[in-house]
């Protein structure tokens with residue numbers, strides 16, 4: 084007896100997703116995850132609305148921010164059976180030159196669900212077991228969270244976690260996060276957990292409000308304060324707090340907009356670090372020589388190495404990084420309503436698509452048969 088599953092396929096950019104049945108079969112080293120939740124990422128919108136190139140041929144199921152439970156395992160992956168897991172958004176091969184040098188995020192053989200593989204806007208997903216992050220359900224429950232809520236750890240939390248780690252943020256640093264929706268909001272919380280004092284910048288007061296509530300020491304609306312004034316306001320704040328006010332700022336550009344990137348570049352000072360976390364197809368006009376003159380550095384960041392996931396998850400479980408108030412769950416069956424609502428900004432929090440209870444009960448019915456398969 085086989086397992087029946089459903090996934091929502093993108094046949095062409097901008098055209099409604101269509102549900103399709105499939106039979107999830109794990110190959111060697113692979114598992115089938117019954118999906119608890121899958122977050123809708125800016126990157127999904129790019130694929131769907133902006134024609135950003137997709138590696139896999141269409142039709143493809145998008146979605147790379149997945150949590151769930153392993154319900155079937157291929158040869159060599161049996162130890163994962165029954166475990167609750169987070170699927171890394173970028174799954175490196177583990178064997179190549181880059182992986183051996185701990186540069187997994189540039190692994191040329193990496194697989195991204197919803198880009199290289201059929202993704203997570205589905206009842207089930209088939210993924211390599213390598214790199215899965217186990218989730219202890221009692222700890223999750225103690226934190227007042229469910230498995231669907233921590234789907235955002237797959238990308239929105241771990242991507243800034245890697246960026247903050249890579250930038251070497253530590254106690255006493257002044258960190259500026261530009262763009263505090265989704266990824267940026269987590270970036271601010273993680274930087275604070277690493278001991279930094281955080282300045283949050285956005286063009287939306289609605290996104291700045293939760294930052295002002297115990298996360299950022301200063302919030303600035305870039306529609307009201309910009310350019311030299313912005314730099315001056317941050318400098319004055321740093322001076323008042325006894326932090327470095329003229330050098331060594333660590334700036335995380337998370338807005339993924341041209342205006343945001345230009346503003347972030349304008350905040351460079353001596354010894355500064357600019358971490359580019361957000362993505363846009365737009366080009367910006369900057370004086371690159373400022374990096375030279377300021378002896379500054381710019382760092383890029385693609386996903387997060389799976390070995391860092393347990394530490395990022397630990398921050399969520401012990402409350403240093405809050406996720407509950409920054410997400411909202413919607414039924415997966417509403418995907419054709421949720422995507423436009425996220426795109427237009429009607430949905431402001433991270434939307435997590437949750438497969439219907441019918442799909443989940445199907446999972447429990449077929450679990451034993453999948454095992455004997």
Ligand SMILES: [Zn+2]
Nearest residue numbers: 124125126238
């Ligand atoms: Zn993403």
Ligand SMILES: [Zn+2]
Nearest residue numbers: 176179182190
């Ligand atoms: Zn590799």
